[in-house]
Amino acid sequence: MSIEEAVWYVAAAYAVVLAGVLALLAYTARRTQRLGRQVRELRKALERDE
Amino acid sequence: MTADETRNPCISAVPMSPRERLYSAPALFLWAALVLVAGVLLAFLVAPIDASSMGFSQKIFYFHAPIAETALVAFGVSFVSAIVSLRRGAEHASGVGEQLEVAAVRLGLVFSGLVLVTGMIWGRAAWGVWWAWEPRLTTFLLAVLVYAAYFVVRAAVDDEGRRAVVGSVYAIVAFVTVPITFFATRYLPEGLHPVVITSSGARMEGSMVLAFVVCTAGMLLLLAALLRTEVTIARAQAHVSRVKEEIERRQAAGPAPDRAGVATPGGAAERGEPMEGTGRSTR
Numbered sequence: 001m002s003i004e005e006a007v008w009y010v011a012a013a014y015a016v017v018l019a020g021v022l023a024l025l026a027y028t029a030r031r032t033q034r035l036g037r038q039v040r041e042l043r044k045a046l047e048r049d050e
Numbered sequence: 051m052t053a054d055e056t057r058n059p060c061i062s063a064v065p066m067s068p069r070e071r072l073y074s075a076p077a078l079f080l081w082a083a084l085v086l087v088a089g090v091l092l093a094f095l096v097a098p099i100d101a102s103s104m105g106f107s108q109k110i111f112y113f114h115a116p117i118a119e120t121a122l123v124a125f126g127v128s129f130v131s132a133i134v135s136l137r138r139g140a141e142h143a144s145g146v147g148e149q150l151e152v153a154a155v156r157l158g159l160v161f162s163g164l165v166l167v168t169g170m171i172w173g174r175a176a177w178g179v180w181w182a183w184e185p186r187l188t189t190f191l192l193a194v195l196v197y198a199a200y201f202v203v204r205a206a207v208d209d210e211g212r213r214a215v216v217g218s219v220y221a222i223v224a225f226v227t228v229p230i231t232f233f234a235t236r237y238l239p240e241g242l243h244p245v246v247i248t249s250s251g252a253r254m255e256g257s258m259v260l261a262f263v264v265c266t267a268g269m270l271l272l273l274a275a276l277l278r279t280e281v282t283i284a285r286a287q288a289h290v291s292r293v294k295e296e297i298e299r300r301q302a303a304g305p306a307p308d309r310a311g312v313a314t315p316g317g318a319a320e321r322g323e324p325m326e327g328t329g330r331s332t333r
Binding site: 001003006007009010012013014016017020021024028031032035038039042045046 | 103104105106107109110113114117157160163164167168171172174175272276279280283286287290293294297
């Protein structure tokens, strides 16, 4: 296999790993953000209660 | 609310000790990023190009194999968590054990997906085919399918306590596929998949082993960071849900003078009433 061809395979594999890890981080960040929103809403509800 | 729960950074702003900060999720993410960058640099700048027919495409190995090992470690974590969760019984559903078990299976599946895709690219470069029904690939695919069914099994059970028990039992049984996958290439030698790390040592040069070890450490740190984050989110989510239910319950019952889940003067705690919906072991 030529080096040019091999570079494409390696680049594709590393791109897949990077995309997967970034997707995981984005999903985790989104969940954290959603949780933060819920906590803020809860805090408001508690303040209203008081 | 227990003292442990007030340390939840999503709910409370109680500062962490320096030691806690060192093992916090952001610190673990930072460590993982640093180690992975070092791994990439070692793989491309220090480790030589493979002398075999693989040539430059062998560089895929430095991430493919560590991700595979990390996926198997994640399934191992789910196995241990399942045992811990099961020992505590159904009344401890939604506990840390169960949350860790679910998070480990989920992350194990994500890492397994990456292994399969990078493995297919590797296979195309090394063997000229995207997929081969050889022992390692087949057993790994089988393990992934078995673990994917974990969520189907859990979703089929409505009762939370029973779901936790069924999920834990399934996670323990599913772990049988992990050693089968690991030893498939070692005891079934007719496969295409190479065995690089053997009981007699690594079949690589020292700098290649170093790059591999650093990449593996980085991936394991990433897994630890993600697991820690997942469990923190799950715990905070469960706590928020309980407090929400408590507020709704009190609002439905009439005027609610005290803060739900927090012992305030004149509140339920002072009156000696149980603080429902705030205990750690509730479902």
